[in-house]
Amino acid sequence: MNKPTRFPFVSVSGTPYERGLAHGAAVADRVRRGVALYGGALDALDYHGTERRALIEGFARQIEALGSHYVEEMRGIADGAGVEFTDVVMINARTEVVAKARRERKVTVQREPEEGCTGVVVLGPRSRTGSLLHAQNWDWRAECAETGIVLRVLREDGPDFLTFVEAGGLARSGLNEAGIAITANYLESDRDFRQEGVPLALIRRMVLEQSHFALAVKAVATTPKACSNNMMISTVEGFAVDFECAPDEAFAVYPDRELIVHANHWVSPIALGKLKDTGIANTPDSVYRDWRVRRLLEAAGEKIGTADIKRALFDDFATPYSVCRPPRPSSNSNLSATVAMVVLEPGEGTMEVAPLPALQREFTRYSLRGDPVVLAA
Numbered sequence: 066m067n068k069p070t071r072f073p074f075v076s077v078s079g080t081p082y083e084r085g086l087a088h089g090a091a092v093a094d095r096v097r098r099g100v101a102l103y104g105g106a107l108d109a110l111d112y113h114g115t116e117r118r119a120l121i122e123g124f125a126r127q128i129e130a131l132g133s134h135y136v137e138e139m140r141g142i143a144d145g146a147g148v149e150f151t152d153v154v155m156i157n158a159r160t161e162v163v164a165k166a167r168r169e170r171k172v173t174v175q176r177e178p179e180e181g182c183t184g185v186v187v188l189g190p191r192s193r194t195g196s197l198l199h200a201q202n203w204d205w206r207a208e209c210a211e212t213g214i215v216l217r218v219l220r221e222d223g224p225d226f227l228t229f230v231e232a233g234g235l236a237r238s239g240l241n242e243a244g245i246a247i248t249a250n251y252l253e254s255d256r257d258f259r260q261e262g263v264p265l266a267l268i269r270r271m272v273l274e275q276s277h278f279a280l281a282v283k284a285v286a287t288t289p290k291a292c293s294n295n296m297m298i299s300t301v302e303g304f305a306v307d308f309e310c311a312p313d314e315a316f317a318v319y320p321d322r323e324l325i326v327h328a329n330h331w332v333s334p335i336a337l338g339k340l341k342d343t344g345i346a347n348t349p350d351s352v353y354r355d356w357r358v359r360r361l362l363e364a365a366g367e368k369i370g371t372a373d374i375k376r377a378l379f380d381d382f383a384t385p386y387s388v389c390r391p392p393r394p395s396s397n398s399n400l401s402a403t404v405a406m407v408v409l410e411p412g413e414g415t416m417e418v419a420p421l422p423a424l425q426r427e428f429t430r431y432s433l434r435g436d437p438v439v440l441a442a
Contacts, residue, residue, distance in 0.1 A: 078219035081134040085141020095232035096146035121151040156233040158264035182250040186305040191323040193370035196412035201248035207402035226273040236270035244301030252293040253344030262291035286315040301411040328355040350386040391423035
């Protein structure tokens, strides 16, 4: 693959529709690539035309019940990018949409394989700056290096926020001006897709809309989901918790020695006593990725900085099945890779992001207030 360039920066404000319109117009080509990528999964299942729209409109109604402003923003994105509204809904509910399509077509595989991720939080007492640090490698389709963006949303109805997300999406990893941050990792269990639930992307967006950490906890721990997911949330006030989420229950994993490290397997003893981890076949490297990252962070000493976190997340032990994954063929005939490394400093309101970090090490710093700055590699 060619050396990737930095992710586009999009800053929007105004009403939900106006924000969406600006978002879609600014990165229309990337939105269309995302539509083609996930629409291809529906094409392969012979979902077209009226049947495809009906499938996705069911998710749109569910999202509107959660909050009409989400739908207004997605309509704006669609109009700005020149795509169908249902295409933008698909981007925001792609896990749930494709899984439901597979169930209806009686296809046994329900989750996209090899969506990895390794997440880290360093609490203030272990941080070189004295302020909490939060980071993640996002492992997914290498093609998403061409769909990712950094989105800044300036709001009149709540805290401004900054998120790394696929173009057309409402949120993924990010932080807000209240000092709340979130990253998320793939998890799988035997409870998946037995109930309807709020699309995962919308839960992440809900977290970034909160002014108080307790309400962010509520959004993650109590919102019903269709499938499992791991969500790591933190507050600049000095606390973090990792929620291993089954569709109908959340299991808290607390910091150990002021650190949280999580990959893609369940670790809560309570969770493992109540459900079956069915994801190891898709992410067998998970069992050593979190161990490697924790070991490297501990080796950095009692005080850990962003350079130490990056060093740990660049780890190439057992490559290409490594913490930092170079593009390689996946079990689903796609190219799988660490699409982005994201390092969040909630106290500063900044996010450093490197695309395809196994191929290059240039970061761009994005801010809630300033312009992007390219950092020396």
